[in-house]
Amino acid sequence: MAVPASEPGVEIRDLRKSYNGTPALSIDELDVRASTTLALIGPSGCGKSTLLRLVIGLLAPDQGSIRIGGVDLTPATRRALQLRTGYVIQEGGLFPHLTGAENVALVARDQGWTRERIERRTRELLDLTQLSPDLLPRYPGELSGGQRQRVALMRALMLDPEMLLLDEPLAALDPMVRSDLQRELKSVFERLRKTVLFVTHDMGEAGYLADEIAILRAGRIVQRGAPRELLRSPADPFVAAFIRAQRPLGAMAEELDRC
């Protein structure tokens, strides 16, 4: 699990976070290699969203350190690191008073990008996310759930960040749209090779999209490894039970059998 010094992604050490005295997260060591995808999975309340919020700087840890691309996350570096990180949440967090295009361009404009540069980058991202350009002048209230998440992904990718944080990005979508978007996300991850940390409660989605999966329980990582590794040798009864409880995994188990 050692990270080659040449490509630091995320390095977490001795991270502790509690809410009103109740421990919510306790991670001694967690590294994500650059350009790999790690899925965080576990029952609700296991601390997976807390971890993501700590990494994006929305929460401050009680103790411990988070390094992103070799830079320590502190109040002083937070904004710079946020600009190097794309963030998508369940409902997208699109601002309802801005059109899709304005949402996508918001941060770039704040960074002083020219109109031409913004337009060029927006066209690139439309290609990448397969969103129809006609939809960009619409307000979030006029878009479907799947369209909104595509716009949110465009906004997250606008500044070409080195890292993507996705907090249950597809959880609110209906199954058809969801599987479409899973396929698209996978192709985006493969084409862009970014460091990706995403939270899901769906083992199938995690196995499909991620290079590695970390299973959290009560604020601790109970097992981490490639999807197949987890299936073959669950570390403890909890992991085994958790994996069994995930129905979509049947398909993956079959795939495994063929290997």
Next chain:
Amino acid sequence: MLTALLLAALAAQAPGPTVTVGSKAFPESWILGETLAEEWRAAGLATAHRMNLGGTEIVYQALRSGAIDVYPEYTGTIQEVILHAQGPVSPEAMRDALRREGIGMSGPIGFNDGYALAMLGARADRSGVRTLSDLARQPELTLGLSHEFLGRSDGFPGLRRRYALSSSRVFGIQHELAYGALASGQIDVTDIYTTDAEIERLRLRVLEDDRGFFPRYDAVWLYRLDLGQRAPRAAQAIERLTGVIDEARMIRANARVVIGHRSARESADSLRAEIFGGRSRGPAEGTLWQSIARNTGQHLKIVAISLLAAVLVGVPLGIAAARSAILGNAILAGTGLLQTVPSLALLAVLIPLFGIGVVPALIALFLYSLLPIVRNTYVGLTTLSHPLEEASRALGLSPRARLFRVRLPLASPAIMAGVKTSAVINVGTATLAALIGGGGLGEPILAGIQLRHAGLILQGAIPAALLALLVQRGFDLLDRLAIPKGLRLPAARG
């Protein structure tokens, strides 16, 4: 306070008149004030008359602060309200006490406007009542007395003791209704002021206070002691108007306004003609529509300026309040406290600082408009939906862009609702501006209440109500400019 200074500068740009007379908010005071104003104008002085200055506190503060130079007052009021004296004060002692505050007191204008009891002349004749002692001998008569008179120590309680009144038929009655009750015979006796217009109209017999119970309310002029130096001719005019108006003249002058519905200026003209001879001039005050238009325009101006200032100050205050809990509590408590200050008290505090007229009215309205704007801005900013608040913090936006491009637009519906609330309340509250000479639609309303003249009240109330509706409508249109389109979609929170 920067805004306050700005407003002061704005209102101060008009060239000031050399001499200003003030009057309280009732017809007798208007007529006396207008009589002096006419006298000054006739003497070629640049003259202003500030009518309808709230109660004694307000007009006296205006005099002390120099906002006005003179106004008519009553000795009983000077003793009770200005000097807070317990017992009777001699005219000399009164003059000395006032001089220490830089105020002079003229000799008596010539009439006493005190309390008295009165009966219909015919009824009094039948019962053989001429004096209060006669009344005490007729316990079967029914007394309908105003609530204020029943409560004041210098009113009925003291009177009953002095004359040993034994009548058990004593009722409280609204003063305005007492005359009707008197005329229809439901009551036999009521309390009046000795210069009431109704004395002449209803041919009332004012019962003689043969044991000297009622304190004197002799009308006098209170003036600034520096007036004689600054404008000797103005001081001479005050001299000419002392000792020349007796009760009968004042009753007739009041009746011209209260019963005849003539203007204070016309009545003052007739009064001057009675005193100094000569013809009285005709009315010169413009048509009904002109006066409505003028009052509405002035009203709108007061509302617009105070509201604009409240927005310019209130929104930043709301933003500051939303930033830190401690500051937020202080700001919200402060603006909330302002709202609980009664308007008359606030005006009385503002007059020594800013004089009378438009400026203190603007400041009072500005202060009253703050709370809804500050509170709604605060609430709008602190209750943004959780995902949006997080998204705005996670994107790496500059604080400036986060506030102006995201949080304020998202809070704009709440902020606009606050501004709208302030505007509508403001249109109503601005009628109080008339109490301190700020003009506006409160002027006819105030006059109408005093004169029990419904038409006059409506001249102010109808335009004010229409204005409130119009302002509401105007802000509905303004919402389209101020609230982003994306927030006005039916499914904005999809």
